[in-house]
Amino acid sequence: MFKNHMRRFTMISLSIATASLFFSCSDSSIERDVNDKGITSVEKANSRNAALPIAMNSWMSGLQDNISISRISIPGTHDSGATREIPSNSGTAKTQNLSIGEQLNTGVRFLDIRCRHIDNSFAIHHGPIYQNLNFDDVLNACYAFLESHPSETIIMSVKEEYDASNTTRSFESTFDSYIQKNPSKWDLGTNIPTLGQVRGKIKLLRRFSAGTAKGINATSWADNTTFEINNNGAPMKVQDYYKVTNNDDKWAGISSLLNEAKNDSTNKLFVNFTSGYKPGIFGIPSIPTVSNSINPKLKTFFQTNTQGSYGVMPIDFVNAELSELIVKTNF
Numbered sequence: 001m002f003k004n005h006m007r008r009f010t011m012i013s014l015s016i017a018t019a020s021l022f023f024s025c026s027d028s029s030i031e032r033d034v035n036d037k038g039i040t041s042v043e044k045a046n047s048r049n050a051a052l053p054i055a056m057n058s059w060m061s062g063l064q065d066n067i068s069i070s071r072i073s074i075p076g077t078h079d080s081g082a083t084r085e086i087p088s089n090s091g092t093a094k095t096q097n098l099s100i101g102e103q104l105n106t107g108v109r110f111l112d113i114r115c116r117h118i119d120n121s122f123a124i125h126h127g128p129i130y131q132n133l134n135f136d137d138v139l140n141a142c143y144a145f146l147e148s149h150p151s152e153t154i155i156m157s158v159k160e161e162y163d164a165s166n167t168t169r170s171f172e173s174t175f176d177s178y179i180q181k182n183p184s185k186w187d188l189g190t191n192i193p194t195l196g197q198v199r200g201k202i203k204l205l206r207r208f209s210a211g212t213a214k215g216i217n218a219t220s221w222a223d224n225t226t227f228e229i230n231n232n233g234a235p236m237k238v239q240d241y242y243k244v245t246n247n248d249d250k251w252a253g254i255s256s257l258l259n260e261a262k263n264d265s266t267n268k269l270f271v272n273f274t275s276g277y278k279p280g281i282f283g284i285p286s287i288p289t290v291s292n293s294i295n296p297k298l299k300t301f302f303q304t305n306t307q308g309s310y311g312v313m314p315i316d317f318v319n320a321e322l323s324e325l326i327v328k329t330n331f
């Protein structure tokens with residue numbers, strides 16, 4: 001009776017403040033391993049109890065240690081710290097409604113952090129717009145979350161944003177100064193790790209130049225297109241078509257990479273940006289013009305495609321419902 005009741009339970013409620021979001025899994029659902037085969041009933045029983053719901057703030061606890069992070073469907077956010085714009089409601093810079101902590105509690109596990117190098121520290125910017133947020137604020141939110149939820153990992157893309165000002169050292173040196181405050185919370189290896197290797201840690205995806213190897217190297221990022229980065233030990237394929245002239249074209253790029261990720265048998269990390277902007281009046285960029293079209297398509301896609309490895313999806317204006325649908329494909 002309990003299992004039948006859980007199958008029928010389709011409406012999930014979430015309080016952002018407490019992130020008490022749960023979902024149930026069917027009897028046949030097991031967490032996907034790297035090979036998806038050869039998992040014994042004992043291993044199933046030991047790894048997770050399929051009858052128990054999983055909270056969105058600790059959903060990775062239901063996955064095996066030896067699954068590669070490239071084989072997990074991961075909800076993410078684009079320009080994760082961009083919650084304000086000038087003028088307000090202009091659609092030009094704001095990309096998120098939720099704070100970093102709220103995003104993590106809602107199931108987001110990929111953060112796109114844009115840092116302006118100023119006074120030998122990092123301020124969070126979207127273009128010229130300061131987000132009333134600094135890198136320490138971002139890190140403190142991540143450290144607190146991981147301390148409370150040690151089963152989880154956060155993939156963090158770090159990129160230099162806007163113009164440096166009043167600096168006496170490199171962007172890399174300032175980044176290193178932040179890491180040195182809490183090195184045990186970071187994984188700076190250059191390969192794509194298994195989940196077990198990075199639980200309780202931030203995995204760096206590096207979009208800034210560096211004199212020493214650190215994190216997954218994504219410095220050869222191509223502009224406004226779909227491209228591959230052929231790192232040894234960390235191959236990537238990225239869709240980042242953000243200057244959107246046609247939302248149907250944008251969706252075609254997203255859905256193509258979603259299907260490629262699902263059918264991929266290698267250890268390639270797929271990063272599929274669902275975000276973008278369209279030129280509005282006088283050519284002024286409008287971010288919601290894209291997200292208002294794409295996010296409902298994502299919702300419909302994952303209501304139909306309920307299981308598989310779809311890669312990382314950085315989203316504008318992520319919400320609990322969409323994050324949950326993506327997470328559920330892992331079980």
